[in-house]
Amino acid sequence: MVVSFANRVKLLKTAANQEILKFTQQPEVISFAVGMPAAEMFPIEELKHISNKVLEEAGNQALQYSTSEGFEPLRELVATRMNNKFKTNIRFKNIMITNGGQQALDFCAKLFINDGDTILCESPTYLAAINAFMPYCPNFVEVPTDDYGMIIEKLEEIIQITSNIKFIYIVPDFQNPTGRTWSLERRRQLMAIINKYEIHVIEDNPYGELRFEGDALPSLKSFDTKGLVIFISSFSKTFCPGLRIGWIAAEDIYFEKFVIIKQGADLHTSTINQMLIAKYMEMYDFDANLEKIINVYKRRRDVMINAIKVNFKKDIKFTYPQGGLFIWVELPYHIKAVELLERCLKDNVAFIPGDTFFPNSQVKNTLRLNFSNMSEEKIREGIWRIGKVLNEF
Amino acid sequence: MVVSFANRVKLLKTAANQEILKFTQQPEVISFAVGMPAAEMFPIEELKHISNKVLEEAGNQALQYSTSEGFEPLRELVATRMNNKFKTNIRFKNIMITNGGQQALDFCAKLFINDGDTILCESPTYLAAINAFMPYCPNFVEVPTDDYGMIIEKLEEIIQITSNIKFIYIVPDFQNPTGRTWSLERRRQLMAIINKYEIHVIEDNPYGELRFEGDALPSLKSFDTKGLVIFISSFSKTFCPGLRIGWIAAEDIYFEKFVIIKQGADLHTSTINQMLIAKYMEMYDFDANLEKIINVYKRRRDVMINAIKVNFKKDIKFTYPQGGLFIWVELPYHIKAVELLERCLKDNVAFIPGDTFFPNSQVKNTLRLNFSNMSEEKIREGIWRIGKVLNEF
Structure with a gap:
């Protein structure tokens, strides 16, 4: 058979x-x-403590179904944190909680990609993003990249000769796999290009908060005046990955669709795990x-x-x-x-x-x-x- | 724009x-x-206790990344339980843990459905399954149903005149939305039909263990001699939904693909939540x-x-x-x-x-x-x- x-x-x-x-x-x-x-x-000790707390104070809620958008107090904490750390200006209503950043990648492809549509990416780019996008049958175009990010002249050349570009996928801070970080100038140049051509950017930023030295650079999302940037991150590297908590920050028009996609994909992310992170941020010093x-x-x-x-x-x-x-x-x-x-x-x-x-x-x-x-x-x-x-x- | x-x-x-x-x-x-x-x-009290246990005994593992297939002891417990309750003969190696049954539905469509392929379903059928399948642009054909399941003559008529049928989606026990249960005879007739035409069945069985009276009926999967049935269930109704733990049981050829789909979709299901359910089953009387x-x-x-x-x-x-x-x-x-x-x-x-x-x-x-x-x-x-x-x- x-x-x-x-x-x-x-x-x-x-x-x-x-x-x-x-x-x-x-x-x-x-x-x-x-x-x-x-x-x-x-x-671990703190998690033991907050597990008890969450189950004691709101066990019925923690173990029950919850909304596709995510646990509201966590969405608020994420928005506040993003605005501080990544210099964005996002409202909690535009934060959706996902199962780690990986699920957010899947959803971006689900939202945008028809068979044969084009995704531009850094060369090299994050392996698991390729795996997330692949089931939607995209055409990948690699944009040449140096120590400061994509080479913008090359990017513009590619945009001019490529049809059906749905988004540019970028890991601007301490990229996986290269560890490279886009310079401030390249970030500005990129935003000028995407505003000119009105192309979406998926900014995947799970490592930005893990800076050892030097000044933090503003996220791509912080420069986004047209709502073209969809920002993805997670608690996997800054807290712990076993809880599978990530998020998408996107403007209303995209956000509404992501919520419906989430409903179909798995209804919602683990209620208790969302509450654990929110409780941790409330009771302990995350930073x-x-x-x-x-x-x-x-x-x-x-x-x-x-x-x-x-x-x-x-x-x-x-x-x-x-x-x-x-x-x-x-x-x-x-x-x-x-x-x-x-x-x-x-x-x-x-x-x-x-x-x-x-x-x-x-x-x-x-x-x-x-x-x-x-x-x-x-x-x-x-x-x-x-x-x-x-x-x- | x-x-x-x-x-x-x-x-x-x-x-x-x-x-x-x-x-x-x-x-x-x-x-x-x-x-x-x-x-x-x-x-709740038991969960407080096992949260402490799991974090104490294996906190590093519980909060870390884990495999896409799922936490092995839980897969073993699920296989044993399925074989007892649903009269199947499944090995743990064919159990993949998902974020509730809903994610398993999404994965089934992702595995089988090209634009315009056909899904047969009961009339009426489970709303959230429609929502899970819809992003893969299927054509739905409703099979007339009475108190005992699909009307088999109608099913065969439909099969004979419909092209590109990828699977039949069935909730055989206490169906959502009708509460109806397929009779033993209809189950047998269905299996004869799908064996004859070699059509896959997605058996979605989250309610089967919630029987108030009467004898439990063997699952469709238990009659499956050709490996055509993919069985889905979850702990959402028999334990609690906030942990988002479900599973797929499928033969090797499908299982391998589901694992790759899971990798791309969200890497794996929350490690700690899988360990919590396994620990609960070990320490307490689930039944x-x-x-x-x-x-x-x-x-x-x-x-x-x-x-x-x-x-x-x-x-x-x-x-x-x-x-x-x-x-x-x-x-x-x-x-x-x-x-x-x-x-x-x-x-x-x-x-x-x-x-x-x-x-x-x-x-x-x-x-x-x-x-x-x-x-x-x-x-x-x-x-x-x-x-x-x-x-x-």
Whole structure:
């Protein structure tokens, strides 16, 4: 019997990192592969306390169905926080709670993409965004990117020759996978372009609050005068991912549609998990906890960068992120990251080859290193191991 | 500026019950509208205890990212429970955890439906399933249904004249909205038909365990020799919906695809919520709690049926469900349920007009009554009020 799936199913591929993830769950493996937060930073004692509080004060509500838009006090807290941290001017009525940022990505494609419509993205771009968009059968166009963001002249050229562009997908702060952050000038130039051509931007900003040094830059959404920017973020990196709480901030015309999409997709996000985060923000100092996370990640980045300098040859390039979770490595052209990984796995050290972060380009000599999830000691040891294998190439 | 959404967006409508829900949140309203469980039955004290346990024993894991398939011990518990209660023979490796049953519905459409493909469904069928399927632009064909399930001769006639049928969507036990249960004979006949034509069935079974009397019937999945049935259920009605935990049981060829769909859609379901249910099942007697729920709902059904007999005229038909949450009412042809609702809302009593449960048919004289969420006193009072308004028609 031949099963007739939807056409979109042909495009679905298991995310490479999900496969590597299974291997890296063995305790002897040093993994720089997955973008996991440091679990030892989770405020477990506080969560025990607030779980009791929420169940005691409003257990009936916490365990019951709730609205698709989300738990109102959390939406208010998110709006206030966004306006402070990302310099936006959003009202709580335009915040919808999602199951992490990933669900927000799915919804953006569901809202905009017909088969064959075009999505512009950074080159490279976030792997899981490609996976979220893919079931809607888009055409991806990669926009050339340097250390300061998309190269705006290239972007405009592409816009002029490309039809059915539905949105530009951008991770402006400490991008996954490169760790790069758009400069202020590029942000301004981008907004001029999208206002001129009236193209939507999906601003995916889960790492912006994880800045180790330097001044925070205003979000793209903060420059948005025409309501063209849809802003996505989550509590997965600033608090903990296991609760699956993210959000979309969008103007009314989009927001109304997102709510109906959410109704059809899963009715609403876990009531109790939304209440837990709201209660945590009410009872504890969210920023103080975030500061602790930042300090740990900053040290880990430093350790990784130093280890790279010591162990990798000079012809290997790498980014120096001012925040976030990732360093991007460019190998000499003849070294294929997939082959490097194969050899490294034998030495029990893992990373993600960069190949899958390019929806179209055949780039074989890049890789992503995550520094948030391993101890300083393991980072030193792991980078030493990779360096050793690299020297054999 | 004209925003160019995806074509599917034109098909999206706010669920009628979401609008009525807002009205019914006022405490003075007696609502038979939404299919909410009785919050007073939620095991809040137990959940406080297990939240502490889970966070104490495995907080780092509970708050961290986890796999798209779901938390393995919960998948095992679900498989065992399904095999006991629904007479299936499923392995845990074929259980994927979803955000409630609703997400499973979305995924089924995502897996099978191209624009214009056909879904067969009961007439009437579950409203939120229509909403889940709609973004994939299917063609719905309603199969005539009586008190024992779909009329099999009609089903076969439809199959013979309809192209691109991707699946038959069925709620066999205590259906939403009618409360009807398929007879054993109809189940067998259905399976013969789908085996003959090799058509998939989505068996949506969230109410099957809420049986007040009579013998449990084997699930459709239990008769499935060709792997054609995809079984969906959730803990929303047997435990509590605020955790958003449901599941899909499907054979390997479908399961693999569902996992990739889940990855793209939201990575995974809340880790901690999955662990809470697993821990509850380990530490407490799930069936004893379910028995309590069943006893309360049974009394409420009895009270509602009696009140209907006393207050509604003899030309009004209604179902007598042996379980679940709903009674279906058929008014005389000249009474429009939407108009009845309008008048009832003025008397602070609400229900859902049946119109929206028919994807195509223009049926105006039916309505759905939920009996799980109001006290016996309010059920008596509410049905009396509806009866009073009905007598004015």
